[in-house]
Amino acid sequence: MRNRTWLLLAVLGWWTLSGLVWVGQIATMHEAAGQAPDWSGTLRKELASAWLWVPLTLFLFECVRRQPIERGRVARALCVQGLAVLAVIVLRTVAVLLFNRWIGWYEVLPGPGEVLFTSVLNNTLSSWMIVGVAHAGAYAARARQRERQALELESRLARARLEALSAQLNPHFLFNALNSIAEMVHRDPDGADRMLVDLGALLRHSLDNSHNQEIALRDELVVLDHYLGIEKIRLGERLQVEWAIDSALLDASVPQLLLQPLVENAIHHAVATRTTPGAVSVSAQREADRLVLEVSDDGGQRAAAPGPGVGLSNTRARLQCLYGNGHRFEIGARPTGGTCVRLQLPYRRWVPGEAAA
Numbered sequence: 001m002r003n004r005t006w007l008l009l010a011v012l013g014w015w016t017l018s019g020l021v022w023v024g025q026i027a028t029m030h031e032a033a034g035q036a037p038d039w040s041g042t043l044r045k046e047l048a049s050a051w052l053w054v055p056l057t058l059f060l061f062e063c064v065r066r067q068p069i070e071r072g073r074v075a076r077a078l079c080v081q082g083l084a085v086l087a088v089i090v091l092r093t094v095a096v097l098l099f100n101r102w103i104g105w106y107e108v109l110p111g112p113g114e115v116l117f118t119s120v121l122n123n124t125l126s127s128w129m130i131v132g133v134a135h136a137g138a139y140a141a142r143a144r145q146r147e148r149q150a151l152e153l154e155s156r157l158a159r160a161r162l163e164a165l166s167a168q169l170n171p172h173f174l175f176n177a178l179n180s181i182a183e184m185v186h187r188d189p190d191g192a193d194r195m196l197v198d199l200g201a202l203l204r205h206s207l208d209n210s211h212n213q214e215i216a217l218r219d220e221l222v223v224l225d226h227y228l229g230i231e232k233i234r235l236g237e238r239l240q241v242e243w244a245i246d247s248a249l250l251d252a253s254v255p256q257l258l259l260q261p262l263v264e265n266a267i268h269h270a271v272a273t274r275t276t277p278g279a280v281s282v283s284a285q286r287e288a289d290r291l292v293l294e295v296s297d298d299g300g301q302r303a304a305a306p307g308p309g310v311g312l313s314n315t316r317a318r319l320q321c322l323y324g325n326g327h328r329f330e331i332g333a334r335p336t337g338g339t340c341v342r343l344q345l346p347y348r349r350w351v352p353g354e355a356a357a
Helices: 002-032 039-066 074-103 112-185 189-208 217-238 259-270 311-328
Strands: 214-216 238-246 252-253 278-287 290-297 328-333 339-346
Touching: 002 039, 002 214, 002 290, 039 074, 039 112, 039 328, 074 112, 074 238, 074 259, 112 189, 112 217, 214 328, 217 252, 217 259, 217 278, 238 339, 259 290, 311 328, 311 339
Parallel strands: 238 278
Antiparallel strands: 214 252, 278 290, 290 339, 328 339
């Protein structure tokens, strides 16, 4: 309804402007011929002729909308639009015959045949031009609709992929956490009980944010702290954790469950395989418009960075879905030994509900 109103206003405005232009041209011709312009008569005739085109233009637009020229039905569409053009020619003829006494297009009205012939000469090309403009508008609208549909489909596919990646990551984490608890059940029942408490808190927190692909950094750190509580009970003094978090960044937006698989990977490769203490460091800082997150370890006896597992490959895929080329994911060896995973993300403050999937 809104589009039709705008179309009516556009058509009315166009033909009114066209009529006024013709009034000016005719007046100029009269002045050039040394004749005094008949402003009122010219204005009446030209505006009446122009405004008569308004309903006829809308009629041609509607015919094109219902039967556009497109592959598979060109002949039928041309037939329908040819009949519509013929109807316009006849209707303008009838209008001249009916209203000439009030408008004054002719001082002496000719016969119907002559008026029809004049209408054919004057209105055929204009009618087909209107049909062409209507097709251009219809094709442009269809192209915009297809573009919107493609963007919506792309967005849905991205959300579906993110949800699939999250669904893959959560069972992977849960499986590893339950294995850790199972190792402790007989050796340290109290420790296993504390691990279950941390696991329950972690899962509750994850469920509360299950509809968000992104959360605040402070919430991500809460999840990470619960996970580290489980690993500290399992590994004891062998696991040392160092934090370097800029408190001004706690409201920064980050993908949910981003740091946990990176820390889990560092613990698995650099701490769990050792008998001596190992350190894992987590840092967050801002560089201009970028949020920089790092997870590093001291490496122990490991000389090379670990190969890609579920956690790392999943993290790469999720970041690509969320940020495209707007992020960086780097894994490299530290000069003092160990491995550092460095993430650069676009910095923006997290707003509740804004990143809902």
